[in-house]
Amino acid sequence: MSETPTYIGFEEYSEHVPASIPSAVQQATSRFVSGRAARVAELPQWEELRQIGSDIRQHTIENMDVYLTRLEEKVKSAGGHVHWAETAEDANRIVLQIAKEHNVKMAVKSKSMATEEIGLNHFLEAAGIEAIETDLGEYIIQLAGTGPSHIIVPAVHLKKEEIAALFSEKLEINAPTDPIELARIAREILREKFLNAEMGISGGNFLVAETGTLVMVTNEGNGRMCTTMPNLHVAVVGIDKVIPDWESLTVFLKLLARSATGQKLSTYTQFITGPRRTEGEFGPKEFHLVLLDNGRSKILKDPVGRDVLKCIRCGACANVCPVYKNVGGFAYGSFISGPIGAILSPQMLGTQTARELPYASTLCGACADVCPVKIPIPTILLHLRRRVAQGDEFAPPTASVPIRLTASLASFSLAQNWLYRFGTRLLPLLMSIFKRGDWIPSAPYPLSRWTKARPLPSFTAGFRQWWKMRSAKRKEASQ
């Protein structure tokens, strides 16, 4: 799997969403939404907790250099190695270099958005190293040869029947549709991989600067196997994952699982501080932390857009997003989808490549309501739309010429009220030829894009005239 998906554009994809995707996605996300709501209702101090979480993340991204320096020092003093990767290519090369130094033939991976971001599996495979995903969802999409379509449930777009068919085809077995049975098949295959892999690769949910601790929040136990069975553990983590200390970690552990899966706490919460210190201890002999920038420090320079880096990757915004739920994650054309993807990808890939994404929202605001660290997603969407439409200090405008001309024309005619009023009288006449009863079932372009889904009400535009006549009558009566 894990080619970084090719960006094809939201609009193009959204016109051909496979019918199975929205129903699979809606089924899964509605479970998360009700689970989250139940957990939130149990905590009367939830809103206070969100505010504290937001404040800590804000403070951290504003002082990232301080915490990253502390983190590096602490990881090193715990016996770990720290590598700085400015780009995705740098990160891939660093991991490959470590693998080569240890004669690695096979690596087992726990679920990681950072390695999806850099396309690590593909890179390692090209160099002859097998990289096996061991999270069930990731294992499924690796077999399918696609990227993830949800932050925490990468195979959310697939139903159990599709997964069974995939297992049957790729593993050359006769796989049943029972999810427990499917998990058993995967577990049996993966057990073998855990025992033979020379390297474990993980991401990380948080990096605690205070002690140089990598925190992993998982549910399947595979994360533990990846980070303890092989003698070598390499963690690839975005620099935005740093948090100040253990006290702040308690806040995020309360927020994360509740927001993500509706759990109070995930099944496994691992704290990894360096490699094993003595032969008797558990864990790998060597621990490497690859700190990934890949555009993050550039995003930090934008005082509005940088709030995206507060994200703790819970996926709650996608679960409540009516757009996401109708198109699925692949529509976002990148490793990260949903509302958070719509504000991250245009900043990472640029508004030339991802210029449609800031518009892939009705600005309904449901995402901001549930974000555990209060990222103002609609505000950032608007900020990025301004970057696309009119350009800003970070990028020139990328909106098409017809769109910009339309906007200029609209601005002119809405600002000159005589022209608007003239149009208001003209439109009902022009549109009357398309009228069928009270409705306009099909209108000319661009309104045809409206009427292909539902009719347009007919243009009545009668209020101004009514008001005028009424005022005249009243004047007459009072004289």
Next chain:
Amino acid sequence: MSKAQLFITCLGDQFYTSTLQNMTNILELLGIELVFPPEQTCCGQPLFNNGFEDKTRAVALNFIRAFGKSNAPIVGPSGSCVSMVKHHYPSLFKDGTPEHVLAMDIASRIFEFTEYLVNVLKVTDIGAVYPHKVTYHASCHYLREMGLKTEAKTLLNSIKGLEFISLKEEETCCGFGGAFTVTFPEVSRSMMENKVRDILASGADTVITCEPGCLMNVAGGLHKAGSKIRAMHIIDLLASK
């Protein structure tokens, strides 16, 4: 007698003549002396929401001039348009400029219709009668930007004969989103169809919203689905006797 200025919104202006007439009648019945500034056009939200902040300014200035002639409160039948004026106009102009001062003034005295009725006039019952099963779609900007969570329901509760049925996913967007409907028509359609599905399943014969945009979308969707369920602006329901 207290005064108010009518902000009819561009969608109201084009499509909802009778709703605007009902709004006028209701407010006058409550003893409000109404002014209608004919220079008003659109609030500029379609430009603003599409990223053309620079091109929104001229439209906003037209609005500010039109409603600046009187210092009476401004009332409109849309939480979305009112929110644009209330929450975004001040950000369009630099602090300290005369335009900013005017925008702040206008923002401080604009109200959405149900907000004006329930929170300003303190009126919750205007004697409407509507013996039907009614469900309600909470519009996004009305609900989240304006924070109007209870006003519409308070008004619905006072209507005689009305049986309220709550809508599944009441607070989920209907897929309108302004230009979104023509930018991503397929996505807008799926969202609208989900909303229509929930309305059909509710068992109500009438669905109410406080937003002309959602109304166009939902009413059109119900019509396309061949449903007899009536989609109405809350103003038209309040005018039922």
